[in-house]
Amino acid sequence: MNVKRLTFCALLTAIALTIFMVEAQIPLPAPIPGLKLGLANIVTVYAMFALGPRDTLLILISRVFLGSLFAGGSTLPYSMAGGLCCYLIMLLLRKLLTVKQLWVCGAVSSIFHNIGQVAMAIFITKTPSLILYLPFLLIPGIVAGTFTGLAAQFLLQRLGSRIKL
Amino acid sequence: MNIKSNKFWVIVIAAVLALCLVAVGIWTWWRNSQPEEEGLIAVVRLDGRIVAAVDLNKVTENYTQTFSGESGNSNTVEFAPGQVRVHDATCPDQICVSQGWADRTTLLPIACLPNSLIVEVAAAQDLGLDSISR
Numbered sequence: 001m002n003v004k005r006l007t008f009c010a011l012l013t014a015i016a017l018t019i020f021m022v023e024a025q026i027p028l029p030a031p032i033p034g035l036k037l038g039l040a041n042i043v044t045v046y047a048m049f050a051l052g053p054r055d056t057l058l059i060l061i062s063r064v065f066l067g068s069l070f071a072g073g074s075t076l077p078y079s080m081a082g083g084l085c086c087y088l089i090m091l092l093l094r095k096l097l098t099v100k101q102l103w104v105c106g107a108v109s110s111i112f113h114n115i116g117q118v119a120m121a122i123f124i125t126k127t128p129s130l131i132l133y134l135p136f137l138l139i140p141g142i143v144a145g146t147f148t149g150l151a152a153q154f155l156l157q158r159l160g161s162r163i164k165l
Numbered sequence: 166m167n168i169k170s171n172k173f174w175v176i177v178i179a180a181v182l183a184l185c186l187v188a189v190g191i192w193t194w195w196r197n198s199q200p201e202e203e204g205l206i207a208v209v210r211l212d213g214r215i216v217a218a219v220d221l222n223k224v225t226e227n228y229t230q231t232f233s234g235e236s237g238n239s240n241t242v243e244f245a246p247g248q249v250r251v252h253d254a255t256c257p258d259q260i261c262v263s264q265g266w267a268d269r270t271t272l273l274p275i276a277c278l279p280n281s282l283i284v285e286v287a288a289a290q291d292l293g294l295d296s297i298s299r
Contacts (some may be wrong), residue, residue, distance in 0.1 A: 031260050031263040031264045032260070032273070033258075033260050033261075033277075033278045034278070052290075071257070074236050074279050075278055075279055078278060096169060097169070098169070098199065101169075101174065104171075104174040104178070106178075107174075108178070113180045113182060121278060124213065124281055125213055125276075125278075125281050125282075125283045126210065126213035126214075127274065127283045127285065129274055129287075130274065130276065131286055132272070132273055132274070134188075134251035135184075135188040135189050135192075136272075136273065137184075138181065138190065139186065139189070142181065142185075
């Protein structure tokens with residue numbers, strides 16, 4: 001990895017982390033654990049299409065790890081499970097979607113983020129009925145995911161050819 | 166239909182959304198249509214183990230019990246006739262406290278993920294916990 005690329009990855013991680021911390025200050029509309037806008041996913045979707053899988057994994061893991069460190073509380077396993085599920089489906093979507101379809105990537109990856117989150121919660125607490133949370137997370141998640149994907153799409157379309165690594 | 170077309174993805178995403186709405190609808194209907202019966206159990210799970218199972222119909226006066234888990238944090242659960250809530254907690258987000266009272270018709274279990282604490286309310290026969298509650 002050359003210095004320029006490394007710096008760009010670090011910059012994206014810092015941006016994602018900033019978005020994550022600002023988002024954490026927004027009050028939840030409903031007291032549902034795990035419910036959030038997921039704005040930091042803009043960076044992940046953008047990186048997946050602009051930089052490729054390897055750099056995206058580094059950015060994602062750094063952001064999730066540092067984010068849980070800054071936010072406090074032991075929610076790291078949930079965010080990590082969600083993040084990795086989201087990442088795996090993006091590996092597939094990357095091959096299928098064009099740069100004008102990043103909104104799809106946002107929506108679908110948010111679905112898988114929630115699935116990963118809930119699966120980890122069921123595994124840790126050994127409470128199968130937590131699956132009940134899934135539809136309650138997915139409905140707002142898909143809406144928010146579509147918009148974060150769209151944000152990444154606009155970013156990629158405007159920034160695309162100007163970033164040369 | 167082409168997997169790369171917008172139409173395909175709109176249908177997939179709309180289908181998942183519709184499925185979720187149906188699931189929420191069915192669950193809401195089911196929770197509200199259950200007959201009131203004896204044996205309304207509040208189950209408290211901490212770090213994956215059941216640490217309390219209380220018959221809420223037998224509670225006559227409110228009382229609290231504090232649960233401390235491996236995370237080092239603790240939640241104080243308040244049991245009342247027919248309902249239960251997390252009264253206070255040492256977790257950073259306090260979502261479990263703001264979830265408020267859970268009773269027979271509440272849709273979601275109370276969950277405090279930072280502390281790995283779950284409070285579920287269900288009819289005794291649905292839980293299969295008869296041996297514990299008696």
